[in-house]
Amino acid sequence: MIIRPVPGVPQVSVWVTYRIGSAYERTGTTGSTHWVEHMLFKGGGKLAKGDIDRLISRLGGKFNGFTDKDWTMYYETIPAEHLETALFVEAERMRNASFDPKEFAAERTVVISEREGAENQPEFLVEEELWATAFHLHPYHWLPIGYKQDLEGMGRDEVYEYYLRHYAPNNGILTIVGGVDPEATLALVRRYFGSFRPEMVPRTPPLAEPPQSGERRSEIRRPGPVNYLALGWKIPAWGHEDLPKIVMMSAVLGGWRGYNFFAAGSWEPRANRLYRGLVEAKLATVVKSGFEMRRDPSLFAISATLAPGVDHGEVEKKVDAIVERLHEKPPASTEIERARELIRAWSRYEVDGVEFQGFMISQLEVLNSRDSFPGFLQAVERVTADDIQAAAQRYLTDRTRTVIRYHAEGGS
């Protein structure tokens, strides 16, 4: 449990993070973690269906849940004097969700609807194909939403079992940030969570992905008006000693939007090599790049929306040239200083307010790196031009690259 009092602010943000994500699933039950998340808004124990909604909404609060590959989070941001309401909700959610069979059946079509809505977006199809192609064995192969056939076939009991096994105090992290008194908060936490016993949480690690030893490619052909391209390179897990170098490499190539993916909003970095090489050069209308903070080895990815009349090959060739340039020559000191300044700035922006702080603390804690994060930021500051070049040489190689071409066919 982490309590961060912020004197004088009228809000409190309560986050509960479970060490369970889609990477803990197995084939046949993909999407079960996300389905559990949906069911945990439907009551159980002292909460009737709709009570979470009513209790938090009456306070003017915000609440939601997120299922990631490595974790699942729930949060409430409410007026600080109502902290107890959020703790009550989260305690009931942790152990007492009812998984009413009728509710489970109704939610099946909702989660399938969520997947179908995502399928309407070409970018989702590209992302799903990228991870599926890059990871053959590791469960990063699928996205948290899961596969439709699994969502159609999964039964209530197996999802409920999954919940019972993984939702326990010893598999969760409670983070409280805001205008609260630590001692009074601790007393409330004891009142609501103190009687919960730890569970024997299964600790079978996800299957490790064998080393990739050659480029992988896949193509998607769908009706539509616009072509897309995605490229991903294998990078090590969060916590690896090379991550500070990869952060700087990422910033030099595509700018920096912070470690908190909620914070950047619609802001687009433009003083970087990919924007200049692809967008300014009118090869793409949008380019995005970066990596997710992952527990296991993951991807550094670049995605582009192709400009009208531009061929996938032209864009790939340009990306190759940009990567090759970094292989051959370290970045200039001006580029490095700009990247550092951007990263420093985002370390301020992404912890603005109690809600962002709650997310960042939770994300770092679930990755076991909250205590080491200040040291990590210092390590980023120390990264040199040669380090960036070396990181590019080591990780941006064709042997570990995956390329997805999305071909729009026939117009809409």
Added chain:
Amino acid sequence: MILRPQRLEVEGGARIVYAPNPASPFVSFQGSLPGGVTAERSGEEGVANFLSRLLLSGTRVHTTRQLAEALEGLGATLEFGVSMDAVQFYGRCTKRTAAKVFAIVADCLTSPVIPAKEVERVRAEILTEIEEDRDDTRARAQQELLSSIYPRGHPYGRDPRGDPEQVKAIEPRILLEFHGRLYGRDGLTLAVAGDVDEGLVRIVIEKALGTLPANNARSGPPGDPDPQPPLTRTVDLPHKSQTDIAIGLQAISRGHPDFYALNVANLLFGVIGMYGRLGATVREEKGLAYYSLSRLRAMRHGGHWAIIAGVNPARLAGAMAAISHELDRLNDEPFSEEEIENGKLNQIGGLAVHLDRNAEVADALHEIEFHELGLDFLDRYPGIVKGLTREEIVAAAETHIRKRDCSVAVAGPLRGEVPSL
């Protein structure tokens, strides 16, 4: 009192509102001036958006690259965009870098050079976005709805980007003329939150904004849109997985006396928690959709109210029936005292919750100033909400959310006729 905003009026008509938070290590800002879609004359459709996207593309003293390098070298963010009623800008910087950042903001607003190469880049981006949205069931249904409920050609009903032919026809000359006519201090509104104080506002920001010309022409109102008969429009996109529904009608402006009552009615109908009454039926009870919600868009010269929902194509009829039922309930089973009380408490409690971050504070202050609600608005708002009666809220729903006048737009894989409401 949640915030103590202050106002400074700059010679020439600009207004700056600011709310200091000394504990914050940076500044968020949001501004606007009257160069939005409603300022476009006939033949200028799409120009406001096009121009706003060129404002970071070079000025008389900075190239495109220099602007990006200067901002990111300072660790600052800055974006421009357009709404129906204004051109907008927003960003973040520190007190230390504010002088340079606001000088850049003023430079971008005052002296864009509209380089031909950048014009073609932005044109390609806009055309691609329009094409993407034509293939996007949600965007397509919503745009079809807006063009149904507003009169033909009314700015609130058209795509703010213009149609592809209009975008292809926009020339630098038209962009510069639009800029010269509208970009100035008169009507400029800027909200600043975080590590800001009077000194920063007076010495740095006022000085920067003072470089804008004072003689811009305020746009005239587009006129209250005439009511339109309800229409049903469909767009068949057979390759998609989900069908999107948009249902709605013209509603009221932000300044309308019924605004606060209708706002609470809308929250109860399709916003609060898991999307209000609508979400409780369509999502929670029947499992028909992942999202099914309502929106009230109250702008300066009018507005609209709409439902949007994404459903499996085979469940379209069921979703339409459920939505129709909820619209009927507004009359047959008006909001109860308990529902009304919940809605009021949500709005009162939400004041603190929604002013958590600097950007949220800047956004709220900007809206208050843009709609001339008064610096004491945040103090008055709980009283306004508490003072609403059940009768006023129910009447606002009955008056402004009329099922018989709703248009319907559906985009996605179509299987037979779209059922009527």
